[in-house]
Amino acid sequence: EAQVTQNPRYLITVTGKKLTVTCSQNMNHEYMSWYRQDPGLGLRQIYYSMNVEVTDKGDVPEGYKVSRKEKRNFPLILESPSPNQTSLYFCASSPYRNEKLFFGSGTQLSVL
Amino acid sequence: GDSVTQMEGPVTLSEEAFLTINCTYTATGYPSLFWYVQYPGEGLQLLLKATKADDKGSNKGFEATYRKETTSFHLEKGSVQVSDSAVYFCALFTGGGNKLTFGTGTQLKVEL
Numbered sequence: 577e578a579q580v581t582q583n584p585r586y587l588i589t590v591t592g593k594k595l596t597v598t599c600s601q602n603m604n605h606e607y608m609s610w611y612r613q614d615p616g617l618g619l620r621q622i623y624y625s626m627n628v629e630v631t632d633k634g635d636v637p638e639g640y641k642v643s644r645k646e647k648r649n650f651p652l653i654l655e656s657p658s659p660n661q662t663s664l665y666f667c668a669s670s671p672y673r674n675e676k677l678f679f680g681s682g683t684q685l686s687v688l
Numbered sequence: 689g690d691s692v693t694q695m696e697g698p699v700t701l702s703e704e705a706f707l708t709i710n711c712t713y714t715a716t717g718y719p720s721l722f723w724y725v726q727y728p729g730e731g732l733q734l735l736l737k738a739t740k741a742d743d744k745g746s747n748k749g750f751e752a753t754y755r756k757e758t759t760s761f762h763l764e765k766g767s768v769q770v771s772d773s774a775v776y777f778c779a780l781f782t783g784g785g786n787k788l789t790f791g792t793g794t795q796l797k798v799e800l
Contacts, residue, residue, distance in 0.1 A: 580731070609787075616792060618791055619732075619777065619790040620790075621787055621788075634787070666731055668732075675720050675722065675781040676734050677732070677734070679731030679732045680731050681729070681730055681731050682729075682731055
């Protein structure tokens, strides 16, 4: 089954404790992206990647890192999480230059 | 920059009522326009799209027409069902960075 898999589904952590949210897709898509969803703000892009070893900042990249060492994986790293990073995070992928995004089920992160 | 404006929710309707969710956009160039739907606890799914002026996208009884003169892409359905309860996001794509710009989302609640 074609899908985008994120883990974990829920995560509660404390300020400053490094964490990684994993994302994997099995559709051989070139493009992958991370969004955060906040009430009243919709979805905002954090980082995106056009292909392996190619990443770029989205609209709200501060406090986040990403890497794209393999085509299928695109982890989101929070080196020192802060409470304002409490949010619902979505990973998405698509074939290159195709507007249809395939979304994961989301990761609800709470930073205390 | 590019932006999408949606009507605020929640929108509460009775089953079989007519639905309209308004969406207007601001973009440079000629964007493609989309409606995505997010069911409770899930990621977003593409509902329909239109790639040029006067195109009509349709799926599952939902329709939206790309109106360049009014920069709008309103979502309509003639008879809603309880199973249509979800959050609906309007979005646009202009190609640069393969990025979708989302509206803030409109929650729809359909009651018996």
